[in-house]
Amino acid sequence: MSDRLTIALDAMGGDQAPRMVLRGANLARKRHPQVEFLVFGREQDVQPYLSKLKKLRQVTTLVHCDDVVSDSEKPSTALRNGRNSSMRQAIQAVRDGKADGVVSAGNTGALMAMSKMVLKMLPGIDRPAIASFFPTQVGESVMLDLGANVQCDAQNLVDFAILGNAFSRTVLGTMEPSYGLLNVGAEERKGHEALWEARDRLKELELPGRFHGFIEGDDIAKGTVDVIVTDGFTGNVALKAAEGTAKLISSYLRSTFKSSIFAQLGYLLARRAMQKLRKRTDPRRYNGAMFLGLNGIAVKSHGGTDPVGFANAIGVAVDLARGGFLDRIRADLGQLDRTAGPARNGNSSAQAVAG
Structure with missing residues (x-):
């Protein structure tokens, strides 16, 4: 290059x-x-x-x-x-x-x-996914899809896992990323059939890193996995909920430090720490959603x-x-085609909604 x-x-x-x-x-x-x-x-x-x-x-x-x-x-x-x-x-x-x-x-x-x-x-990818960074307790993760595909079947979710895995290695520098499916619970039979089927397929794929299985909503901020895979409906709700929560906490902090003269004094003493917090959670730092x-x-x-x-x-x-993100994706898909056979290119009936 x-x-x-x-x-x-x-x-x-x-x-x-x-x-x-x-x-x-x-x-x-x-x-x-x-x-x-x-x-x-x-x-x-x-x-x-x-x-x-x-x-x-x-x-x-x-x-x-x-x-x-x-x-x-x-x-x-x-x-x-x-x-x-x-x-x-x-x-x-x-x-x-x-x-x-x-x-x-x-x-x-x-x-x-x-x-x-x-x-x-x-080649081999049915639908694009919107992906973006999420700050976590241990660093950063990537989540997809964040709104391009409201309805997804199992193959869409598998494709998103492949895309997110390559993105994590390319941009976040995580050579052996962990990845999981966002679900209403971590238990084996929680969720719906598309999630179960996607889980079973991902267990069989030889992607770099480790497939964690199902994760729950609180695992996003914990940093349980490097790549969070979900449909666009759930992903967009999670994204907007996280953004709203960040604004709420920021609002609470501002009002708290203005509540009394002692609180204002406390802010002066904690100003450097607050500046670090503000920088760490600055949404501009995570600006730039990718169409993978x-x-x-x-x-x-x-x-x-x-x-x-x-x-x-x-x-x-x-x-x-x-x-070389595109080259990595092509290499991953080529390897999977050789190991997984015709099932990898199955047609999807999921509905895509750009927005």
Whole structure:
């Protein structure tokens, strides 16, 4: 792999685009000096901000696009009418080999639909999954799916385990990751048939690391496994519940430290510790959800993030590209095809919902 990488950016995606996107790219440039950028967006909107960032301008090529995919646009509408949009053109740069990955803070459903149509799926993978980091008591884990597939069959869950396993090795650096299926209990007969079937298949697969079996909701924060596998419905609920809980605790802490003069004094004494806690739980640190299973690297940034968060999303794309994530997935799937036979490529009847 070449030392240089090119990342395509949808400059028009996000609440504060294009300013946030360009400032984020400038931060990423400092962290990853080997990276160059293809920036897609309306030149009249992007150029005024880019002209103020001299060093970023030196490693950036701006490609004018007239159209923008709005946050409220339906994925089907974006597919029909967004061929000349900044989002679509950025994705096509990956397909055409002009970029090693794409990052957008735009419409999630549209980005998923366009990425799947333009980049296609990896051979042997039926549906893409949204994956993201979770902070745990022992470090970090990855969970998938977080909303792309509301209904999943056993093969979908097995595919997600394969994708998450490779991601953990590539980005988190866990060479022997543990992985488990999120369930309503750890007992053998808890859950539904798709989970039971997926468990039995995963026991037979020779993936790197260790299959833990079933895990429960409290195992997510404990860090019981490195890869948490679930359907998009459950994963999205778990994600939003975790985000809400983090905001609740933050709110409680703020109100508690303001409750009295002694509490304020206590905050001053604990300020350094509180700063460490704030940094550890900063959602910007975990910004950058990956669309795994595509024949290309696509990363979705939170639309409401700031430059720091967007820079972290770019960093995820860089890590995936530099770590040879797609090659690892292809190698894993090839090995499994040889050991598991025709059953690995069984058709799925699960319903996918991008959003």
